[in-house]
Amino acid sequence: MTExxxxxxxEMVGGRLIGDGERxxxxxxxxxxxxxxxxxxxxxxxxxxxxxxxxxxxxxxDHELATDAAQILVADVDVAYAxxxxxxxxxxxxxxxxxxxxxxxxxxxxxxAPVQIGPHAVIGRSRIGAGCVIMASVTIGDDVELGRDCxxxxxxxxxxxxxxxxxxxAHGSCVIxxxxxxxxxxxxSWHKVPQLGGVVIGDDVELGAGTVIDRGAMNDTVIGSGCKxxxxxxxxxxxxxxxxxxxxxxxxxxxxxxxxxxxxWGGRSACAxxxxxxxxxxxxxxxxxxxxxxxxxxxxxxxxxxKKRFVRIQKAIVDLPEMRAEWVExxxxxxxxx
Numbered sequence: 001m002t003e004x005x006x007x008x009x010x011e012m013v014g015g016r017l018i019g020d021g022e023r024x025x026x027x028x029x030x031x032x033x034x035x036x037x038x039x040x041x042x043x044x045x046x047x048x049x050x051x052x053x054x055x056x057x058x059x060x061x062d063h064e065l066a067t068d069a070a071q072i073l074v075a076d077v078d079v080a081y082a083x084x085x086x087x088x089x090x091x092x093x094x095x096x097x098x099x100x101x102x103x104x105x106x107x108x109x110x111x112x113a114p115v116q117i118g119p120h121a122v123i124g125r126s127r128i129g130a131g132c133v134i135m136a137s138v139t140i141g142d143d144v145e146l147g148r149d150c151x152x153x154x155x156x157x158x159x160x161x162x163x164x165x166x167x168x169x170a171h172g173s174c175v176i177x178x179x180x181x182x183x184x185x186x187x188x189s190w191h192k193v194p195q196l197g198g199v200v201i202g203d204d205v206e207l208g209a210g211t212v213i214d215r216g217a218m219n220d221t222v223i224g225s226g227c228k229x230x231x232x233x234x235x236x237x238x239x240x241x242x243x244x245x246x247x248x249x250x251x252x253x254x255x256x257x258x259x260x261x262x263x264x265w266g267g268r269s270a271c272a273x274x275x276x277x278x279x280x281x282x283x284x285x286x287x288x289x290x291x292x293x294x295x296x297x298x299x300x301x302x303x304x305x306x307k308k309r310f311v312r313i314q315k316a317i318v319d320l321p322e323m324r325a326e327w328v329e330x331x332x333x334x335x336x337x338x
Contacts (some may be wrong), residue, residue: 016073036055125144272289
């Protein structure tokens with residue numbers, strides 16, 4: 001099991017050490033139940049009391065606490081926790097070359113050792129980079145390129161003509177490169193429009209379970225480096241998602257929409273096709289953008305408005321019954337005087 005001294009953890013997260021730096025830590029734990037080989041974290045005053053009596057060996061905190069545990073003082077507890085947690089619980093990575101005997105691999109595929117390929121995986125005429133982990137029942141078509149250290153969890157499906165960079169993670173049942181929703185109407189029937197493009201995914205992208213990314217109609221659908229897309233999201237054909245954009249569960253991007261860099265979308269947010277969302281936009285959960293948003297900022301609602309204005313509108317809606325009653329009473333008194 002991996003273990004590090006408290007001092008080494010402090011150096012890892014750029015924190016200031018208070019207390020015993022030589023104690024060895026073997027993982028993370030809850031303040032109330034974990035023992036001295038665990039590191040805990042405090043990011044809310046509600047847990048100060050638990051920190052006083054904790055048995056953990058060390059704490060991640062943003063200011064000094066009254067506790068017997070060693071403390072690592074950091075500017076951002078969440079970031080420090082993420083770094084420590086990733087150290088003790090890293091994503092899978094192929095160290096030894098292992099291919100399950102039930103896997104089916106095209107003889108023209110290029111597999112850069114070491115990789116791990118699980119039971120019943122199917123790999124077409126594609127290139128798989130070193131360090132990749134391909135889990136059970138994954139299907140990869142032809143002309144696919146995966147960079148190094150990618151992880152495809154069980155039952156991921158990647159169609160033809162998909163390119164992904166290094167450290168691409170796709171969780172269970174993702175579908176990447178499926179046909180975009182393209183049909184041409186003629187006298188009450190629909191003609192399918194073949195989708196001829198592909199999907200291009202940058203480095204350090206993670207897709208949640210059940211997310212679907214459609215291939216482009218002619219050009220490629222593009223997911224920029226650093227994007228994190230949660231479960232059950234849908235990115236339609238020819239959409240472009242800028243670098244380091246984060247989308248929570250259930251978000252949808254319609255065809256040919258262009259979403260800027262460093263966006264942050266709450267769950268079930270969506271945008272219409274052929275519009276542009278600027279860099280640095282934050283959409284509150286359930287927001288639906290039907291027109292382009294040209295300026296960075298926080299937006300909410302349907303149609304979206306500035307978040308502060310949305311909050312004022314919602315407060316006004318709550319007060320509407322009383323406001324109406326006051327208006328009716330005032331109106332009746334005025335009519336009576338007349």
